[in-house]
Amino acid sequence: MTHGFQIAWHPRARLVLCALLFIASAAPANTDTAALNDLLGPRPQFSERDPNRVALGRLLFYDPVISGNRNISCATCHHPTLATGDGLSLGLGEGGIGLGQHRKLDPNNPPEQRIPRNAQALFNLGATSFTTFFHDGRLEADPSEPGGIRTPLGGDMVSGFESALSAQAMFPVLSPDEMAGHYSENPIAAAVRQGRLTGPDGAWALITQRATEIPAYRDALRDAVGDEREIGFADIANVIADFIAVEWRADNSPFDQALRGDTPLPAAAERGRRMFYGRANCASCHTGWLQTDQQFHSIGMPQLGPGKAARFESHSRDDGRLRVTGRAEDRYRFRTPSLRNVALTAPYGHAGAFATLEGVVRHHLDPVLSLTQFDPSQAVLPAGLEVSDWREWEDTSARAAIAQSIDIEPVDLSDDEVDDLIAFLHSLTDETWRARSAGVPESVPSGLPVDQ
Numbered sequence: 001m002t003h004g005f006q007i008a009w010h011p012r013a014r015l016v017l018c019a020l021l022f023i024a025s026a027a028p029a030n031t032d033t034a035a036l037n038d039l040l041g042p043r044p045q046f047s048e049r050d051p052n053r054v055a056l057g058r059l060l061f062y063d064p065v066i067s068g069n070r071n072i073s074c075a076t077c078h079h080p081t082l083a084t085g086d087g088l089s090l091g092l093g094e095g096g097i098g099l100g101q102h103r104k105l106d107p108n109n110p111p112e113q114r115i116p117r118n119a120q121a122l123f124n125l126g127a128t129s130f131t132t133f134f135h136d137g138r139l140e141a142d143p144s145e146p147g148g149i150r151t152p153l154g155g156d157m158v159s160g161f162e163s164a165l166s167a168q169a170m171f172p173v174l175s176p177d178e179m180a181g182h183y184s185e186n187p188i189a190a191a192v193r194q195g196r197l198t199g200p201d202g203a204w205a206l207i208t209q210r211a212t213e214i215p216a217y218r219d220a221l222r223d224a225v226g227d228e229r230e231i232g233f234a235d236i237a238n239v240i241a242d243f244i245a246v247e248w249r250a251d252n253s254p255f256d257q258a259l260r261g262d263t264p265l266p267a268a269a270e271r272g273r274r275m276f277y278g279r280a281n282c283a284s285c286h287t288g289w290l291q292t293d294q295q296f297h298s299i300g301m302p303q304l305g306p307g308k309a310a311r312f313e314s315h316s317r318d319d320g321r322l323r324v325t326g327r328a329e330d331r332y333r334f335r336t337p338s339l340r341n342v343a344l345t346a347p348y349g350h351a352g353a354f355a356t357l358e359g360v361v362r363h364h365l366d367p368v369l370s371l372t373q374f375d376p377s378q379a380v381l382p383a384g385l386e387v388s389d390w391r392e393w394e395d396t397s398a399r400a401a402i403a404q405s406i407d408i409e410p411v412d413l414s415d416d417e418v419d420d421l422i423a424f425l426h427s428l429t430d431e432t433w434r435a436r437s438a439g440v441p442e443s444v445p446s447g448l449p450v451d452q
């Protein structure tokens with residue numbers, strides 16, 4: 001394109017166009033990256049963690065001993081070979097056997113239902129700017145709360161958590177479907193069912209006891225805590241958080257390298273980057289270095305699985321943020337996910353509806369159409385459960401309500417532009433985490449088998 005345009009442009013438009021052409025041709029790429037550096041703000045900060053605590057947290061993360069029936073660890077749903085998720089749309093918790101797509105029912109102890117949401121990846125959660133957890137943000141750093149953390153448990157929680165990331169560990173260990181098991185199966189599950197969470201015979205104390213009965217854990221936790229006080233559940237949670245923060249830091253992707261001025265992005269990714277921060281408007285929600293505003297939006301994701309009903313309800317809806325705030329406008333809103341390593345973490349969305357990156361990106365471009373044309377066969381679900389996964393999906397009025405809630409404007413992109421956008425998303429992958437990470441331990445102090 002040159003200045004020799006022969007169209008009768010409005011003079012002002014012509015001036016603007018000339019100015020833009022001037023900027024585009026004269027400005028070297030590094031001015032552009034400088035502007036983006038400014039837009040992204042300060043780089044994520046990661047605090048120093050004690051290597052001994054990290055090593056201890058690693059063992060506890062992979063050890064099924066902290067689950068009610070000693071049969072599932074954090075790693076079962078957040079496994080490094082599955083990019084810290086489980087590779088499934090909706091996983092199977094307690095009562096499943098095996099990993100990822102090989103996970104199946106234990107015939108002696110089959111789970112009652114699927115886990116209602118997609119297991120999130122655990123990359124970069126140690127960044128100090130990461131303060132909102134879970135798909136609905138029900139756990140948040142909040143300086144106005146005692147302990148600095150807001151959770152649905154209110155005052156009914158143990159104290160001593162060093163961060164919201166560490167407080168997060170309170171939840172999976174108490175969930176009957178995730179790790180605790182069911183009522184009659186073990187004392188932890190019984191305590192949960194009876195509402196005994198805190199106190200010396202509460203569920204968290206029983207879980208702590210499971211670990212401290214094992215000398216290797218007792219000694220290492222004692223070292224971490226000092227001699228002054230008793231070891232509590234928060235101490236276990238704190239070292240697990242230390243481990244997650246160090247092990248899955250992943251902020252040295254080609255995108256980071258390009259923005260440091262080291263290596264420019266390949267041409268397609270560079271075009272995609274401009275699209276992402278420009279016309280495609282992705283960065284209105286996927287803001288900052290980690291590509292998340294940590295806010296809640298409805299992008300009209302298809303709903304599958306059991307949903308999130310309270311004990312006395314029978315629907316299979318997932319109201320998302322509404323369940324936290326009680327505000328009607330928050331129905332179907334979910335936290336904007338970070339897009340770091342997103343190319344590795346399929347399936348996508350809070351219920352894992354989309355099997356591919358292209359699928360979920362195209363969904364954003366025209367969510368209502370995508371919702372209508374959604375192909376349920378792409379869901380990755382372990383077989384064998386006698387449940388109806390598509391109750392909510394098949395209910396046309398429920399689908400219309402989801403479509404109504406959408407907060408996102410359609411964007412018109414060509415196929416080539418979509419390819420560029422996907423190339424950009426790939427440039428957010430930091431492959432160096434595998435080489436840096438400690439990986440799966442061969443064994444754990446309890447002697448229980450480790451998912452390899």
Ligand code: HEC
Nearest residue numbers: 073074077093117118119120133134135136168169172178
């Ligand atoms: C049965 C599978 C399962 C197990 C076991 C499990 N998780 Fe999760 N994890 C999930 C799911 C599903 C979510 C999303 C839940 C939601 O948003 O409601 C999640 C969310 C998280 C998050 C929040 C991530 C974010 O971006 O907000 C962290 C951190 C986490 N899990 C760590 C752990 C730790 C630590 C353990 C062990 C103590 C553990 N998980 C055990 C399935 C599991």
Ligand code: HEC
Nearest residue numbers: 280281282285297301334335336337348349350360364408
């Ligand atoms: C209105 C805010 C908003 C905008 C604009 C937006 N997104 Fe999203 N995005 C979200 C939310 C919210 C989710 C998660 C929805 C859910 O789980 O139900 C999401 C999910 C994703 C996912 C799946 C990530 C995962 O881990 O499951 C990808 C990839 C993605 N967005 C890329 C993009 C791209 C590319 C654009 C621009 C074309 C874009 N987004 C624009 C809010 C937005």
